[in-house]
Amino acid sequence: MTDLFDPLALGGGVLLRNRIAMPPMTRTRTSEGDVPNALMATYYGQRAGAGLIISEVADVAPSSNGYAMTPGIYSDAQVEGWRLVTDEVHRRGGTIFMQIWHVGRMAHPSLMPNGEAPWGVTGERAEGSDVFAHDANGELGYMRAGTPRRLATDEIARLVDTFAQAFANARRAGLDGVELHAANGYLFDQFMNSMLNTRTDRYGGGRVEDRTRFLMDVVDAAVREFGPGRVGVRIAPFGVFNSMPADPLAEETLLYVAGQLGRRGVAYLHIVYELMPTGNMETATFEKHHVDHDFLAKVRATFPGAIIWCGGFTSRTEAQDALDTGLVDLIAFGRPYIGNPDLAERLRHGWPLAEADRSTYYTRRGEAGYIDFPEYSEESSDGSS
Numbered sequence: 557m558t559d560l561f562d563p564l565a566l567g568g569g570v571l572l573r574n575r576i577a578m579p580p581m582t583r584t585r586t587s588e589g590d591v592p593n594a595l596m597a598t599y600y601g602q603r604a605g606a607g608l609i610i611s612e613v614a615d616v617a618p619s620s621n622g623y624a625m626t627p628g629i630y631s632d633a634q635v636e637g638w639r640l641v642t643d644e645v646h647r648r649g650g651t652i653f654m655q656i657w658h659v660g661r662m663a664h665p666s667l668m669p670n671g672e673a674p675w676g677v678t679g680e681r682a683e684g685s686d687v688f689a690h691d692a693n694g695e696l697g698y699m700r701a702g703t704p705r706r707l708a709t710d711e712i713a714r715l716v717d718t719f720a721q722a723f724a725n726a727r728r729a730g731l732d733g734v735e736l737h738a739a740n741g742y743l744f745d746q747f748m749n750s751m752l753n754t755r756t757d758r759y760g761g762g763r764v765e766d767r768t769r770f771l772m773d774v775v776d777a778a779v780r781e782f783g784p785g786r787v788g789v790r791i792a793p794f795g796v797f798n799s800m801p802a803d804p805l806a807e808e809t810l811l812y813v814a815g816q817l818g819r820r821g822v823a824y825l826h827i828v829y830e831l832m833p834t835g836n837m838e839t840a841t842f843e844k845h846h847v848d849h850d851f852l853a854k855v856r857a858t859f860p861g862a863i864i865w866c867g868g869f870t871s872r873t874e875a876q877d878a879l880d881t882g883l884v885d886l887i888a889f890g891r892p893y894i895g896n897p898d899l900a901e902r903l904r905h906g907w908p909l910a911e912a913d914r915s916t917y918y919t920r921r922g923e924a925g926y927i928d929f930p931e932y933s934e935e936s937s938d939g940s941s
């Protein structure tokens with residue numbers, strides 16, 4: 557039986573110290589120019605006890621800026637900023653992959669280069685879903701996503717090259733690997749959804765090969781840069797966050813993707829089971845989705861790499877029970893990592909977990925609710941010293 561504290565050779569090469577992952581969490585603490593900084597380096601370094609840290613999602617290009625104050629990985633200054641983060645995590649013996657995305661239609665003209673329209677698989681807007689952008693007075697707040705412009709076929713091929721450049725940047729910045737954000741209604745997910753993707757070109761929604769082509773082309777670019785053992789993909793089966801239409805072909809699509817990733821020797825598939833209704837990241841309630849073990853078993857039979865399971869884990873027992881199903885290899889703890897930088901040690905010893913204040917998750921509060929959570933000390937039962 558696999559124990560939560562057993563090491564794992566991810567992708568056959570990257571040695572993880574345990575089976576605990578810190579999943580990507582956007583915390584909107586970058587400096588001017590969407591540049592990572594020393595504050596972020598401290599935050600990630602404090603959490604280096606996780607077997608695998610997956611960074612908050614990074615923008616592949618300025619056109620991907622759906623949320624103000626999220627980091628990018630397209631400028632030299634951003635590469636230098638990320639270098640602070642990776643040096644600190646490595647100094648503390650940790651492993652860190654970077655999550656990368658293009659938000660597609662989940663953007664707002666106020667954040668787009670020259671105020672242009674967000675980029676869409678089609679011109680269909682995410683009605684009822686918000687992004688974090690500037691209002692007419694330049695004030696930041698949640699605003700309805702803009703009406704997208706449908707991407708031309710050749711623009712999609714060029715975007716694959718933009719991802720290739722971002723992967724080269726990520727390697728230069730010292731990241732141990734990359735994770736593609738193909739969940740939660742962002743651009744990869746928009747292409748994969750057969751109801752939303754009504755295109756008829758080679759990226760169109762009718763055939764599974766076509767609606768997954770953009771993702772797989774980007775996976776190939778990541779594999780060329782990092783090697784397959786340092787590439788992962790995140791999916792959210794049957795998710796409807798960001799106004800995604802329920803897709804009757806979702807299972808077919810995801811199992812096809814799992815098979816294709818397996819053929820390429822990709823290190824891991826990261827599966828999120830959480831239910832977030834339409835709204836925005838600040839107000840959406842995170843509910844544990846009913847976990848479909850049959851679907852997980854099908855993925856397991858299709859994909860030989862590691863599987864990460866995320867969504868609603870709060871204790872060692874729950875995590876161990878999930879590992880004991882034999883269906884997954886790593887357990888991701890999201891919100892528990894916000895208030896517990898030493899989460900792995902707390903789980904190992906059965907120490908109590910601190911609760912983070914939700915109002916500090918995303919807002920520009922700097923250190924507050926970010927790097928000011930103490931490690932557990934046995935002298936004090938609430939973890940403060």
Ligand SMILES: Cc1cc2nc3c(=O)[nH]c(=O)nc-3n(C[C@H](O)[C@H](O)[C@H](O)COP(=O)(O)O)c2cc1C
Binds near residue numbers: 918
């Ligand atoms: C503050 C916050 C920011 C998040 N940002 C991201 C992100 O950048 N990329 C992503 O794929 N998921 C993001 N998520 C979702 C988490 O990775 C995770 O799937 C979710 O919190 C459920 O896991 P949990 O129940 O362990 O918290 C975020 C969640 C939170 C709470």
